[in-house]
Amino acid sequence: MVFIEDAQQIILTRTELQTVENVSLLQALGRIIAEDAHAPWDIPMADISAMDGYAFSSQSPVQEHWAVADFIPAGSERSVQVATGEVVKIMTGAPIPPGCDTVMPVEEVEQTSCGIRLKHEITPGAHIRKRGEDVRADDLVVSAGSVIRPQEIGLLVSLGSTEVSVYRKVRVAILATGDELLEAGANPTSGMIINSNSYSLAAQVLEAGGEPLLIGIASDTAEATKKKIMEGLSFDILITTGGVSVGDRDFVKESIQELGGDVLFWKVNMKPGKPMAFAVLGNKPVFALPGNPVAAMVAFEMFVRPAMLKMMGHSRIFRPVVRATLTEPMKNRGDRPHFVRVMVTLEHGIYSAKSTGNQSSASLASLTQGNGLLRLEPNTSIALASFAEITLLDRGFEMGAPPAIMH
Ligand code: AMP
Ligand code: MG
Numbered sequence: 001m002v003f004i005e006d007a008q009q010i011i012l013t014r015t016e017l018q019t020v021e022n023v024s025l026l027q028a029l030g031r032i033i034a035e036d037a038h039a040p041w042d043i044p045m046a047d048i049s050a051m052d053g054y055a056f057s058s059q060s061p062v063q064e065h066w067a068v069a070d071f072i073p074a075g076s077e078r079s080v081q082v083a084t085g086e087v088v089k090i091m092t093g094a095p096i097p098p099g100c101d102t103v104m105p106v107e108e109v110e111q112t113s114c115g116i117r118l119k120h121e122i123t124p125g126a127h128i129r130k131r132g133e134d135v136r137a138d139d140l141v142v143s144a145g146s147v148i149r150p151q152e153i154g155l156l157v158s159l160g161s162t163e164v165s166v167y168r169k170v171r172v173a174i175l176a177t178g179d180e181l182l183e184a185g186a187n188p189t190s191g192m193i194i195n196s197n198s199y200s201l202a203a204q205v206l207e208a209g210g211e212p213l214l215i216g217i218a219s220d221t222a223e224a225t226k227k228k229i230m231e232g233l234s235f236d237i238l239i240t241t242g243g244v245s246v247g248d249r250d251f252v253k254e255s256i257q258e259l260g261g262d263v264l265f266w267k268v269n270m271k272p273g274k275p276m277a278f279a280v281l282g283n284k285p286v287f288a289l290p291g292n293p294v295a296a297m298v299a300f301e302m303f304v305r306p307a308m309l310k311m312m313g314h315s316r317i318f319r320p321v322v323r324a325t326l327t328e329p330m331k332n333r334g335d336r337p338h339f340v341r342v343m344v345t346l347e348h349g350i351y352s353a354k355s356t357g358n359q360s361s362a363s364l365a366s367l368t369q370g371n372g373l374l375r376l377e378p379n380t381s382i383a384l385a386s387f388a389e390i391t392l393l394d395r396g397f398e399m400g401a402p403p404a405i406m407h
Helices: 004-013 150-158 197-207 222-232 252-258 293-311 364-368
Strands: 020-024 053-056 067-072 086-090 102-105 109-112 115-118 140-142 163-167 171-177 211-218 237-241 262-266 277-281 284-289 321-326 330-332 338-347 350-355 372-376 380-382 387-392
Touching: 004 262, 004 277, 004 293, 067 115, 140 150, 171 197, 171 222, 197 211, 197 237, 197 293, 211 222, 222 237, 222 252, 237 293, 252 262, 252 277, 252 284, 284 293, 293 338, 293 364, 321 338, 330 372, 338 387, 350 387
Parallel strands: 067 086, 171 211, 171 237, 237 284, 321 350
Antiparallel strands: 020 163, 053 086, 053 102, 109 115, 262 277, 277 284, 321 387, 330 380, 338 350, 338 372, 372 387
8 A cells, every 4th residue: 555645656757748739729728838939029019009099299399289180090000290299199009100209198188179288297108008018029928838828828829829839638548347337328227327437537537638538338357357458558548447446356457467567556545545556558657546436536636637737748736725724623533544525615715614524435426515625634633613724626727827028
């Protein structure tokens, strides 16, 4: 039996970064950019007006009435001449004509019979967005290793990109095992259950940014198990569920070994999730997860998700943890760390948590009542109202701070 952190370490040393592909910008959402992106041009490309108003030269002598010489709408490329003492009407985003350096916002002027009158004094240079003020040509705008968020997509497209180079999504084969399993949609008779694990695990793969492929159910024989495992090896990762405990019909671990796989650990010091193995077979990571539905999902959280995120280039591979006050005492009398399903709520800036009740590793319903996992160490109790650290399951990977723009 291995400790959780050792198991994670073993897994992470056996998982490699995916290769890179070019995808369209929107397909890159949530993925990791593989190369630095530099700006090919300035943003804005010219000095532009930040307001609807009137552009003029602050060097002009102060005067009561200004004549309006011309009009420059946004998108105009026409060259406009403005004489001293004149203003030109200009819209937000339009280029400032030569000789002008300040904009009077339309709210600050009055129409008069011979032009306009400025209601208040205005600071020279006001209401102009200077060329390159946002981004300068050659700036590093998105550094390799960053998560592509909506704002990175907007910035990249504004700098002329239509595609971006990202790490490939991890393709994950999911194999269920068990003679008691029926495919989704079936009408179970007593003694049979529907294969729910393939679905919950596939959903976890999707949520982590991977591509799941359900490769079916292997019946409880060594032959069937080996055949299905071989099928799963054409993907980046293979996950199996069930059949990895000590029962007479548990063939997964032996099948991996008989196929030449290297089982790096079997059984992890945790509850739920103990009966699981990690192996490398045909150079592919194989996660043999428990059969019990909650155990399978918790083991995915602890071991598969961080590995997938690492493979896809993420540097933050663990979920965010919050400190929450317990609204009930908790005790772990067992000798393994217990991941207690909890419901975390946030009120007035303070997280509080309570158990979802039933903690059976088979009770998927109890997991739907919760949104976090509290790690309760062996032979430990936590008193009512004291703090505990809880992993929030409903929050995605932390996307990280955007890189600084260097001028
Ligand atoms: P096993 O480790 O194969 O003995 O499975 C442990 C428990 O998990 C048994 O009660 C199984 O019926 C259940 N189980 C195994 N595989 C699945 C699955 N794919 N979907 C739902 N329950 C499962
Ligand atoms: Mg089984």
